[in-house]
Amino acid sequence: MKILLLEDDFALREIVKDELERLGYRVYxxxxxxxxxxxxxxxxYDLFLLDINVPGINGYEFLKEIRETGNSSPAIFISSYxxxxxxxxxxxxxxxxxxxxxxSLKELELRVKQxxxxxxxxxxxxxxxxxxxxxxxxDTNTLLYMDKPVKLNQKEKLLIDFLVKNRGxxxxxxxxVDYVWDEYIDMNSLRVLIYKLRKKLQSELIENVKGIGYQxx
Numbered sequence: 001m002k003i004l005l006l007e008d009d010f011a012l013r014e015i016v017k018d019e020l021e022r023l024g025y026r027v028y029x030x031x032x033x034x035x036x037x038x039x040x041x042x043x044x045y046d047l048f049l050l051d052i053n054v055p056g057i058n059g060y061e062f063l064k065e066i067r068e069t070g071n072s073s074p075a076i077f078i079s080s081y082x083x084x085x086x087x088x089x090x091x092x093x094x095x096x097x098x099x100x101x102x103x104s105l106k107e108l109e110l111r112v113k114q115x116x117x118x119x120x121x122x123x124x125x126x127x128x129x130x131x132x133x134x135x136x137x138x139d140t141n142t143l144l145y146m147d148k149p150v151k152l153n154q155k156e157k158l159l160i161d162f163l164v165k166n167r168g169x170x171x172x173x174x175x176x177v178d179y180v181w182d183e184y185i186d187m188n189s190l191r192v193l194i195y196k197l198r199k200k201l202q203s204e205l206i207e208n209v210k211g212i213g214y215q216x217x
Contacts, residue, residue, distance in 0.1 A: 001116060004045040005029040006036045006062065007078065008054045012101075016049070016078075019105045020112070033057025040066065047115060048075040050095075052086070060093050067094040068178060072165060074115035078103070092172060128164065130216060132202045136164045145201075155180050156197050163206065163216045172213040 003020060007013040008031045017027045028043060030036035034056035048066075052059040063075050074096040079086065082100050090098050096118075097111050127144075128136040135144040143150040143160050152160065158180045163171065173190055180193070194214065198206060207215050 001046045002026045002028065002043060003047045003049060003112070004036060004039065004043075005049045006031075006033060006054055006059060007049070007051045008032065009051070015105070016108065019108065023109060023112075025112075031055070033059070033062045036062060037065070040071075045073055046119070047073060047112065049112075050075060050077050052077060052079045052081060052090075060089060063090075063095060064093045074119055076111060076115060078108075091169075092175065094175075128167075130164070130167070130205065132205050134201075134205055136160070150200065152197070152200070155193055156200075159193060159197065160216075163214065167216045170209045170213045170215040176214065 001024075003025050005013060005017060005020070005027050007016065007029070010031070013029050013031065017029050020027045028039060028045070030039065032055040037057055048063070050059040050063060057065070059077060059079070063077075075094065076097040076099060077090045077095050078099045078101060079090075080101040081087075087098055096115050099108065099111060126138055128138060130136060133146050135147070136142070137144060141157065141161050143152065143157075159176060162176060162179045173187060177185060177187070177190055181189075194206060194208075205216060209215060
């Protein structure tokens with residue numbers, strides 16, 4: 001398993017790297033976001049460990065950018081920030097977990113193992129059971145109803161794909177727009193897309209969490 005570690009504190013970076021390598025992981029460590037981003041041209045990582053305040057591209061920007069390219073490898077923020085605003089921002093940009101500094105090496109080990117375990121389980125699930133007799137084929141990115149493909153246009157497919165990847169979590173309208181359009185649009189376009197999609201599906205499949213966003217249970 002290959003892990004990218006982004007941390008500008010030399011001593012902490014060395015401690016974390018040594019511990020993870022002791023556990024059998026291959027660790028590629030970087031002190032700045034630009035170098036870490038450049039490494040993506042040469043390596044594919046199974047997990048990202050990201051500090052937030054680093055030179056160049058910070059941790060938030062780094063994760064946001066890789067998520068926009070479709071990279072779904074689990075990401076854990078490690079930060080001294082402990083307030084709810086920073087925690088919310090981390091999850092908004094697509095992190096899977098958040099470790100507050102200072103932390104024990106045992107906590108780090110447990111959280112890394114948990115995220116990699118979840119990823120292995122996800123990879124083994126070819127057909128995901130949703131609700132209301134819907135399923136999702138992860139090999140072909142196809143929504144199925146009663147085991148038959150549902151005909152969707154490209155943006156509808158992207159929306160369903162994003163909601164399925166984040167199933168059980170409410171995603172914001174901004175997150176959806178970034179994923180489906182990758183450019184600024186009027187939010188009315190998103191509402192129209194969801195309205196038309198719900199007309200094709202059982203409306204309860206896509207839940208509207210008022211004031212927060214949308215989700216598939």
